[in-house]
Structures are given as C-alpha cells and as structure tokens.
Amino acid sequence: MDILRRFVSNLQPRKHLQRTNSLDSFHEEKIVDRYKTFNRPHSLDESPIHGTNLRKDESDFRQQRSDWKKGILENVAKIIRQGIREGDRIKIEKSLLYATGEEMRRICKKFCTENPEKCLASSVIIDKLKSAILKSIENKSDIMHIWVGRQNQTSREIDTVVLVTRTSKSFNLGDEIWGLKIIVRVFDTCNDEASDLLIHDINDSIGSLSVKLTDFDISSLFSKHSNITLINTSNVCSVGYKSNARIERIPSIVIHCHIKGVIPIGEDAFPRRIGGHRVDVREAVCNFAVNPAKISERIGTEGSVRTGTLGGFVTLQNPERQAFLTCAHVVLPVDVLKNDETPEYARRREINVVDRSGMQFGKVQEAEFKHGQAREVSIDAALVEITDQYRYPCDGNFAPVFTSEQIMETGFSENNMPQFENGEMEQIKKFNFRKPVLKIGAKSGLTIGYLKIGRSCARIHDYEVEVGNNFSTTLYKQMEVIPQFDLSQTSDSREPFLDYGDSGSFVYFISQENPVVLKCIGLAVAKTSHGTCLMTPIDKVFEALDLPFNCLSKFSKKEAPIERVSDLSSKLDYILTKMATKDDIQKIEGEISTMKERFSATESNVKILLQRNEEETTPKEK
Known part of the structure; x- marks a missing residue:
C-alpha cells in the first residue's frame, strides 16, 4: 500500500504539467481556429467575430472585416514574437498554417527584414515560401536554389524571390507569389556586360595594378554580401549598362554577382567606393x-x-x-x-x-x-x-x-x-x-x-x-x-x-x-x-601537396617513331624485289666486256686516222 501511495504522489506533478501544456496548446489552437474561420467571405448579415447582425452598409462591413483581419494578424504576430523569444520554431510554423497569400505578404513585410541565418522568423517564413513554390513545380530537380531579396534601395522589406534553375524551361509560376516579384535565372546565365568589357583587359595598359585590395577588404566583402561571386580589378568602369551605356577609362574594383539590382534579405547594397577606388558591379557566376x-x-x-x-x-x-x-x-x-x-x-x-x-x-x-x-x-x-x-x-x-x-x-x-x-x-x-x-x-x-x-x-x-x-x-x-x-x-x-x-x-x-x-x-x-x-x-x-617542384614527369623526345615489325618487313620485301640476281650481274659484266672491246677497237682506228693525217700534212725532203 505504501508503494502505491508513493507512486500516485510522484505521478501528480506530471499530470499537472501535462494539464498545463494541454491548456497552452488549447489556447494556441483556439487562436488558429479563429484565424482559420475567416478565410472565407461572409454575408453582410453575420460576423464570425461577434455573431451579431451587421449594418447593411457595405463599406461599414468592409471596415469591420478589415479590423478583424488586423486583429487576427496581431494575434499571429504575437505568437511569432513569442516563438522568437522562446526559440520555438514549431510555434511559429503553427501560426502560419492557414495564412493566405495576402496575409503572408503582410507577415513577410513585418518579419522578413533580417538574414534567415540570424532570425528565426525569417527562416520559418522563407522556408514556407520555398515549399509553396516547390509544390507548384512538377519537376523539382530543375530548381537548384531559391533566395529572397529586395530591389528597393531605401527599404529593408523583401519584394523579390529569385529561382536559380538548371535549364531555361518555363515553370508557369506567374509574375508574383505572396506579392513578391519572381525572377527566374539559369544558374550559369548572366548578361553580356562582363564579357563585352573583357577586351579592355587584354593587352591593355597596366592601370589596374594601381588598384589595391587588402585581404581584409576582400574577406569583409564576402562576409557581408552573400551574392558576390567574383572580385577582381579592371582598367575600365561601365556606367549605365543597357541604358545610356558608356565606358569610362578609370581603373576600378569590380564586384560580380549573379543578378544585379537584387539585394539579399538582411544585407546592405554594395559599397560605391573602396579605399578611394570606384566600384563597378557586373553580372557573373563562377562554377x-x-x-x-x-x-x-x-x-x-x-x-x-x-x-x-x-x-x-x-x-x-x-x-x-x-x-x-x-x-x-x-x-x-x-x-x-x-x-x-x-x-x-x-x-x-x-x-x-x-x-x-x-x-x-x-x-x-x-x-x-x-x-x-x-x-x-x-x-x-x-x-x-x-x-x-x-x-x-x-x-x-x-x-x-x-x-x-x-x-x-x-x-x-x-x-x-x-x-x-x-x-x-x-x-x-x-x-x-x-x-x-x-x-x-x-x-x-x-x-x-x-x-x-x-x-x-x-x-x-x-x-x-x-x-x-x-x-x-x-x-x-x-x-x-x-x-x-x-x-x-x-x-x-x-x-x-x-x-x-x-x-x-x-x-x-x-x-x-x-x-x-x-x-x-x-x-x-x-x-x-x-x-x-x-x-x-x-x-x-x-x-x-608537399611535392618537390621537379617531380612533373619528363619524357624523352622521339625524333621518329619506331615502326612496327610488319611495316619493316614489307619494306624489306619491296627492296629485295628490286635487287639484281646473280644472272643479272653476269649479263651486265658481259655487256661491259663487249663495250670495252668496242672502245679499244675505236681507239685504235682513231690513232691510225690521226697518224695518216699527220703524214699528209708534213712536207717531203728533196
């Protein structure tokens, strides 16, 4: 009996704890239920909040409906803030379960201003955005990366979502999602600005050598800007690409990114000058x-x-x-x-x-x-x-x-x-x-x-x-x-x-x-x-790799390649067929002997003729 009493007494606090957690869950679910019930339009005669008849005036109804929306969003925002304080990702995810696109746009505007790696709310909301995009795409393997940012230089509110894809195929996503502009770009595709300017860095003056970037500057740029793909220097600076474009012959620091004009969430725009040098921004990726x-x-x-x-x-x-x-x-x-x-x-x-x-x-x-x-x-x-x-x-x-x-x-x-x-x-x-x-x-x-x-x-x-x-x-x-x-x-x-x-x-x-x-x-x-x-x-x-500098393999240069045995054999057979036999040699010797005899006879006849000619021309003695 004593053992049973001790077991029951130990069990009581756990029941109390379970009851407390259940109540918390119940209150959260009630808020979500209220939030869920509003997602459909109601007649002018009833209100999901008060349960009373509204006035027939439509503008009055819209005002009350707007107020109710605002109240729901305030409740959701309250849960999100509580989740941020407690580091509770699940609580934030639950608060967004039944949000419509318009409501998610307002939530993004309110909470998506900081880097998702540093802000829990931004991380949860952007993950939900990525899931919504991927659900509408049949071949998800074509999407390589999704990131969000802003094109507005004065506000930190996000207004753009970028999809990095493997191919240029159409995904039929439309122009917007949750009020955010959609930009689709193939992973290795950029505009031609960087390519067009290469000619100015070939066999040109060494003016860009005067542009010096410290290791600290480079490291700082990469740590502050996640969209930087390449940093180098150039002999020229490009101004107004695609609109009133001109090239200024000023040595500059060049910062490359995949898409110009979109600043990643929670980050600042690129600096205009570094160490007194102009900064030129061009599109490029490096893979x-x-x-x-x-x-x-x-x-x-x-x-x-x-x-x-x-x-x-x-x-x-x-x-x-x-x-x-x-x-x-x-x-x-x-x-x-x-x-x-x-x-x-x-x-x-x-x-x-x-x-x-x-x-x-x-x-x-x-x-x-x-x-x-x-x-x-x-x-x-x-x-x-x-x-x-x-x-x-x-x-x-x-x-x-x-x-x-x-x-x-x-x-x-x-x-x-x-x-x-x-x-x-x-x-x-x-x-x-x-x-x-x-x-x-x-x-x-x-x-x-x-x-x-x-x-x-x-x-x-x-x-x-x-x-x-x-x-x-x-x-x-x-x-x-x-x-x-x-x-x-x-x-x-x-x-x-x-x-x-x-x-x-x-x-x-x-x-x-x-x-x-x-x-x-x-x-x-x-x-x-x-x-x-x-x-x-x-x-x-x-x-x-701890390799000696002289270990690259060396090969002796062959002046002429070694021929195959079959090739040499065929060439030898050809030569042999052209060589003279013993009978051929005897025949040639006989012909040479005959030619020698004829030459000797001719030589004797020439001598006789010369002698006669000499006798005829010499005068006789009287």
Whole structure:
C-alpha cells in the first residue's frame, strides 16, 4: 500500500504539467481556429467575430472585416514574437498554417527584414515560401536554389524571390507569389556586360595594378554580401549598362554577382567606393568545371556522376611510381568538401578513379581543399596514384580531345602537335605575365588565352546538394585567364577558356621558341559565366601537396617513331624485289666486256686516222 501511495504522489506533478501544456496548446489552437474561420467571405448579415447582425452598409462591413483581419494578424504576430523569444520554431510554423497569400505578404513585410541565418522568423517564413513554390513545380530537380531579396534601395522589406534553375524551361509560376516579384535565372546565365568589357583587359595598359585590395577588404566583402561571386580589378568602369551605356577609362574594383539590382534579405547594397577606388558591379557566376558523365568523359570516381580532366603526370619516388594531378572537387564527394574533411577522408578511404569507359585505373593518394582564408591562396587539388601499371604514360602527348579546327586556329598542325614532355613548370612574374597561355581540357579541347592583371577571388555555389542545403566555398588569390577571341565576334558567340568537364586541366605558358615549348603554370579549377577561368598557381599546388617542384614527369623526345615489325618487313620485301640476281650481274659484266672491246677497237682506228693525217700534212725532203 505504501508503494502505491508513493507512486500516485510522484505521478501528480506530471499530470499537472501535462494539464498545463494541454491548456497552452488549447489556447494556441483556439487562436488558429479563429484565424482559420475567416478565410472565407461572409454575408453582410453575420460576423464570425461577434455573431451579431451587421449594418447593411457595405463599406461599414468592409471596415469591420478589415479590423478583424488586423486583429487576427496581431494575434499571429504575437505568437511569432513569442516563438522568437522562446526559440520555438514549431510555434511559429503553427501560426502560419492557414495564412493566405495576402496575409503572408503582410507577415513577410513585418518579419522578413533580417538574414534567415540570424532570425528565426525569417527562416520559418522563407522556408514556407520555398515549399509553396516547390509544390507548384512538377519537376523539382530543375530548381537548384531559391533566395529572397529586395530591389528597393531605401527599404529593408523583401519584394523579390529569385529561382536559380538548371535549364531555361518555363515553370508557369506567374509574375508574383505572396506579392513578391519572381525572377527566374539559369544558374550559369548572366548578361553580356562582363564579357563585352573583357577586351579592355587584354593587352591593355597596366592601370589596374594601381588598384589595391587588402585581404581584409576582400574577406569583409564576402562576409557581408552573400551574392558576390567574383572580385577582381579592371582598367575600365561601365556606367549605365543597357541604358545610356558608356565606358569610362578609370581603373576600378569590380564586384560580380549573379543578378544585379537584387539585394539579399538582411544585407546592405554594395559599397560605391573602396579605399578611394570606384566600384563597378557586373553580372557573373563562377562554377566548378565538372560535368555529368557522358561518352566523352575523361576521369571521375566510382559511383559519381561528376567528371573532370586529368591534369598532368607526376613521378613519385621511394618506390618509383606514376601519378597525376586533378582537382579535389572532381574526385571527392561534396559533403566531404563541405565539412572540411578532405585530407583525412583521402587518407582513410579508398577512392577509386575511373577513365571515360568506367575502368578503374587510379586511387586518390592526397587531396587538399583549402578555402575561405583571405590571406592564403586557396587550393583545390588531388594527387591520384595510377594503380594499373599498364596505364603508365609513355610520352607527353595529349589525349585527342581537340578538333582539327582548334589545331589550325592555334597555330599547330598535324605534324606539329602540342606536347608536354619537358616536365617544366614556371612561376608567374612581371616579365612573363603577357605570354599567351594554353589549356587542353577533356570537354572543350584546346583553347588559348591571356592572364588577367591582379588576383581574383570568387564564391562558388555547388548545387549538387538538395535545395536549401547548398554548399558554397570562397576561393582567394586565384589567377584569372581571359580567352583569346576575334574582335569581330559577338560576346555570345565566343568560346570560353574552360567548360564543364575541364576542371583539373593544366594551364601552360607558350614559349616563343621553335619548336613551341609548353611550361606548366597552374591548375584550372573553375569557370565563369563570361568565359574566363580561375587558375591556381602550380607552385602553390605543389606546396600544399608537399611535392618537390621537379617531380612533373619528363619524357624523352622521339625524333621518329619506331615502326612496327610488319611495316619493316614489307619494306624489306619491296627492296629485295628490286635487287639484281646473280644472272643479272653476269649479263651486265658481259655487256661491259663487249663495250670495252668496242672502245679499244675505236681507239685504235682513231690513232691510225690521226697518224695518216699527220703524214699528209708534213712536207717531203728533196
């Protein structure tokens, strides 16, 4: 009996607690029920609030209905504020269950002014907005990213929602949702402004060298503005693109973003000047140059749809073996890169690398994915050991991924193909900065370009992860390569320096020697929407992977290729058929003997004739 009493007494407080929680839930549900009942129009004779007859005056009814709406919104706002104070996400979500589009617009106006990462209400409301958009789209995999912002420079209230898509297909969403303007943009599509201005940074004056950005400035810009995709400098400043456009020859700091004119929620507009220098805003995006697996793939990993390019060969010692370099994002899972687990993952896991036919031929030995540090050169590189010795390289020839047109346009020929046999690398200095550069990638083949003045920094979004959980990384102190193009070409017809599937390609200086000599200067890691390429200096890659600078594989140059035995045999047979036999030689000797006899007889006759002629001309003695 005593045991039973103690059990009952212990149970009482729990019942009280359950009752208290039940009452709280009941009151919340009553508010929601009242909120729900108003979502349908009522007659002029009854009110869902008072239950009494209203006056027949329609304007009076509308006023009372408006007041009731205001009361409901105030109750919802009260619950949202309470949820914010308590950090209760579920409470805020419940308060929005039955909100109409018009009501959600008012709620957005009231609560969506701060960054969702810092404000719980903004996070819940924007998640509800994303869900509403995705529900109306049949193929949700076409949506890569959704974000909200404002086009109004003076107010912090959001007025725009941006959908980043894989393709340009129509989604039939209309122009607005919850009163917010909808902008749909393909993930790698921007306007032509940045591309049109590239010509002013090729072989131009070095005026932009006077523009200096500190590591602190760059890091601060990326931390304050989530929509920045690329930071670099330029010799010109663009004013009024598409309307009264003009170009001013003023060295400037260039901030690139995917969509101009839309400021992400909770953020400020870009600064107009930095360190006394003009700021020019242009559209551009920067993406890893990886590609879904296709028949033209070069390298990838088992079970992955991402492919890249085998950069160049490395000779390892103790024991001697062959390896190659490529980008870490080509051979490692996105989650590993996202969680900064690259070196440990590469050492502890067996990551098999496959060729275009899916055959395994290598294993990741080392990998580095250093990013986000403004004072350091960011690294995205992997060292892959070749496990199939039959696949060891025997020469410095490139895979046949380029077209005959590319060979002709770049000054090579079928008898003078590009090769990298010397295994030499070269650091980028002032004296060699203007040399042309070359890249051969698995997707785009052979392209020529020039280095852009200054260092570039980029924020790259990887959209292979589900919507709402996107991975972004910031690459600092990268070199940028501008593609070579014909001035008569329009910007949309120019070939980019790098394309999807080219990540991991080596970039080379072209030495003006005869024959042409290539020297490796960097590893291509990403492409931009206006055709340029981000490249990490090769010496920094070697330092990060702890490789000696002289370990790039060298191959002896063969003056003439060794012919096959069958070819030599056929040539020998042909020669033998043309050679004289023993009978032929005896016949020739007989003919020579006859010719000698005839010559001797002719010689004797000539001597007799000469003697007679001499006797006739000599006078006789009397």
